[in-house]
Amino acid sequence: MDAVLRATAIYLVLLLLFRVAGKRTLAQITTFDLVLLLIISEVTQQAMIGDDFSVTQAVLAIVTLIGLDVALSLWKEKSSRLERLVDSVPVLILENGRPIKDRMRQLRVDEADILNAARELQGLERLEQIKYAVLERSGNISIIPKAGEGG
Amino acid sequence: MIKPQRVSDLDITQDLEFHRRELRAEKIGWLLMLLVVVAALLGVFGSGPLSKGQVRAAGGALSAEYPRFARYLAPAELRLTFDPAAVQEGALHVWLSREFLDEVQVEAITPEPDAQQLEGDRLTYTFGARNTGEPVEVVFQLRMADIGRLPGRVGLTNTTAEELRFNTLIYP
Numbered sequence: 375m376d377a378v379l380r381a382t383a384i385y386l387v388l389l390l391l392f393r394v395a396g397k398r399t400l401a402q403i404t405t406f407d408l409v410l411l412l413i414i415s416e417v418t419q420q421a422m423i424g425d426d427f428s429v430t431q432a433v434l435a436i437v438t439l440i441g442l443d444v445a446l447s448l449w450k451e452k453s454s455r456l457e458r459l460v461d462s463v464p465v466l467i468l469e470n471g472r473p474i475k476d477r478m479r480q481l482r483v484d485e486a487d488i489l490n491a492a493r494e495l496q497g498l499e500r501l502e503q504i505k506y507a508v509l510e511r512s513g514n515i516s517i518i519p520k521a522g523e524g525g
Numbered sequence: 526m527i528k529p530q531r532v533s534d535l536d537i538t539q540d541l542e543f544h545r546r547e548l549r550a551e552k553i554g555w556l557l558m559l560l561v562v563v564a565a566l567l568g569v570f571g572s573g574p575l576s577k578g579q580v581r582a583a584g585g586a587l588s589a590e591y592p593r594f595a596r597y598l599a600p601a602e603l604r605l606t607f608d609p610a611a612v613q614e615g616a617l618h619v620w621l622s623r624e625f626l627d628e629v630q631v632e633a634i635t636p637e638p639d640a641q642q643l644e645g646d647r648l649t650y651t652f653g654a655r656n657t658g659e660p661v662e663v664v665f666q667l668r669m670a671d672i673g674r675l676p677g678r679v680g681l682t683n684t685t686a687e688e689l690r691f692n693t694l695i696y697p
Binding site for chain 2: 383390391393394395396424425454457458462463464465466469477480505506508518
């Protein structure tokens with residue numbers, strides 16, 4: 375019984391904390407973000423199974439986590455409000471080569487981040503070559519080049 | 526499912542009103558995280574200055590330092606201090622309520638008791654002791670085996686005046 379309760383509690387707490395931290399915080403932009411995620415998983419693991427190292431306990435925790443995820447995704451299909459609440463929304467941060475400064479500041483994104491994504495994804499060199507840059511729900515930046523540029 | 530809207534040439538589920546509300550919620554969340562960390566440093570979640578409670582019995586011969594906040598399956602300490610007068614005929618008789626003992630694991634008692642005796646809803650520990658005129662101390666190393674509010678009672682056998690009550694809040 376406690377495996378189900380523990381896994382549910384951890385699932386909800388992590389969901390809340392990752393949402394509150396913001397899209398960009400743990401988007402694995404730096405190596406340290408990845409290390410931090412690994413440490414978080416290490417801390418979480420013990421709270422979820424306690425001192426019971428049986429296969430049953432592990433299976434129960436995994437089934438609970440995956441079950442919650444499936445249930446939540448089904449519910450999100452039904453309710454757009456919940457989907458926004460859980461997954462956030464994408465935000466346009468650059469339009470026709472012009473960065474939208476106040477949104478970028480709010481989302482803790484700078485021009486270097488946009489240029490980084492433009493180089494990596496589209497092989498672009500300058501901001502003017504970008505038509506749109508969007509901060510996606512995952513925290514990644516997607517780049518749409520102007521017609522005739524990059525690709 | 527959220528319906529995408531057309532923004533300039535882009536079909537996107539952007540919602541700036543929600544974006545603004547999200548930012549506000551984020552800020553509140555950061556503040557709450559800060560408060561949780563500060564509270565944890567102060568000991569509100571166990572192990573820290575605020576988590577140690579002190580009580581003294583009406584008779585004055587017994588006082589206890591008990592865990593006000595503790596965590597499930599985490600170690601905690603109950604420290605009892607006795608006046609020299611509590612030592613009688615070479616022994617110290619201390620009882621703890623069963624209600625309390627049922628919900629904790631006693632990992633170690635320092636010093637080890639010479640005897641334990643069941644008495645209804647309490648368990649009496651007898652320690653060999655010599656009255657040297659100095660206060661004596663008994664420490665119970667505990668591990669909390671229950672979640673929620675746990676009332677505890679501790680006292681000296683043979684006197685009703687030397688009885689203490691305390692409450693421990695155990696976090697999951």
